[in-house]
Amino acid sequence: MKKILIIGATSAIAEATAQRFAKEGASLYLLARNEERLTSLAADLKIRGASSAAYALLDVNDRVRYEEVLKEVVKTLGTIDVALVAHGTLGDQKACEDDVDRALLEFETNAVSTIALLTRLSNLFEKQHGGTIAVISSVAGDRGRPSNYVYGTAKAAITTFCEGLQARMFHSGVHVLIIKPGMVATPMTEGLSMPGFLVAEPDQIAADIVRAIEKKTDTLYTPWFWKYIMAGIIHLPSAVFKKENL
Numbered sequence: 001m002k003k004i005l006i007i008g009a010t011s012a013i014a015e016a017t018a019q020r021f022a023k024e025g026a027s028l029y030l031l032a033r034n035e036e037r038l039t040s041l042a043a044d045l046k047i048r049g050a051s052s053a054a055y056a057l058l059d060v061n062d063r064v065r066y067e068e069v070l071k072e073v074v075k076t077l078g079t080i081d082v083a084l085v086a087h088g089t090l091g092d093q094k095a096c097e098d099d100v101d102r103a104l105l106e107f108e109t110n111a112v113s114t115i116a117l118l119t120r121l122s123n124l125f126e127k128q129h130g131g132t133i134a135v136i137s138s139v140a141g142d143r144g145r146p147s148n149y150v151y152g153t154a155k156a157a158i159t160t161f162c163e164g165l166q167a168r169m170f171h172s173g174v175h176v177l178i179i180k181p182g183m184v185a186t187p188m189t190e191g192l193s194m195p196g197f198l199v200a201e202p203d204q205i206a207a208d209i210v211r212a213i214e215k216k217t218d219t220l221y222t223p224w225f226w227k228y229i230m231a232g233i234i235h236l237p238s239a240v241f242k243k244e245n246l
C-alpha cells in the first residue's frame, strides 16, 4: 500500500491525483488550509478506496508550523512513498505591478513556501533513501510573459530549485519529479480567456502525474504537446516575443 502526502490537497489537480491513488488503496495524508473542504475530500477518498485519509490544516506561508505538521505526517504514514506539492495562486498580474507587497506575497506563496517545504522534505526523503517528491511548477516558468510574469518568476524559481534537488537526491535514490502543466480548467483559471483546444481537465493531468511517478520521469510537460509549444516559445527571438505580446 502506497503512502502519499499531498500539500495543497484541495487543489483541483491534487484532488484528481488523490482520487487515482485512492483507487489503488493508498494511505493518504492531506494538508491544506480549508477545513471544510479537507473533511469532505478525506471522506470522499475513503469511499473511493483509500486505506486511510488523514488530514491537517496548513497555510503554506505559516512556516513555523512545518516541523510540527511533518512530524505528525511521519508518525501517521511512516515512510512516505510520494509527496506531491500542489498549492499555488495565480495572482492578478496588473495588481502585482502596482503593489510591491502583493507581488512579493505571490512570490512567497508560490516560491518561498515551496522552497522551504522542499528543504524539509528532501532531508526527510534523503534519510528514507527512496520515494518520490513531485512538485507542480508550470510552463509559465519557462519564459516570462507580460500577462503573468510574477507567477512565472516563482515557477521558474521552483523549477531551478528542483533541478538542483534532482541531481542531489539522485545519490540517495530519491526521485524528484518536476510537473509543468499547460492550461488546466480549475478554480485557478476560472474566468480567464483561454483557447479551448489547449485547455486540459484536471484528471488528464492527474493521469500523467501518476504515470510519471511510476516511470521516474524527471520533467513532465502535461498534456505532452506543451513540451513542443514551449520549445517554440523559448526559442522565439526576443524582438518578436516583445512585439507580439505573447
Ligand SMILES: NC(=O)c1ccc[n+]([C@@H]2O[C@H](COP(=O)([O-])OP(=O)(O)OC[C@H]3O[C@@H](n4cnc5c(N)ncnc54)[C@H](OP(=O)(O)O)[C@@H]3O)[C@@H](O)[C@H]2O)c1
Residues within 6 Å of the ligand: 008, 009, 010, 011, 012, 013, 014, 032, 033, 034, 058, 059, 060, 061, 086, 087, 088, 089, 109, 136, 137, 138, 139, 180, 181, 182, 183, 184, 185, 186, 187, 188, 189
Ligand atoms: N490550472 C492551471 O492552468 C495550472 C497550470 C500550470 C500550473 N498549475 C499549478 O497547479 C497547481 C494546482 O493548481 P490548480 O490548477 O489545481 O488550482 P486550484 O484548484 O485553484 O488549487 C490551488 C490550491 O492552492 C491552495 N493554496 C493557495 N494558497 C495557499 C496557502 N497559502 N496555503 C495552503 N494552500 C494554499 C488553494 O487552497 P484554498 O482553496 O484554500 O485557497 C488551492 O487548494 C498550482 O501549483 C498551480 O500553480 C496550474
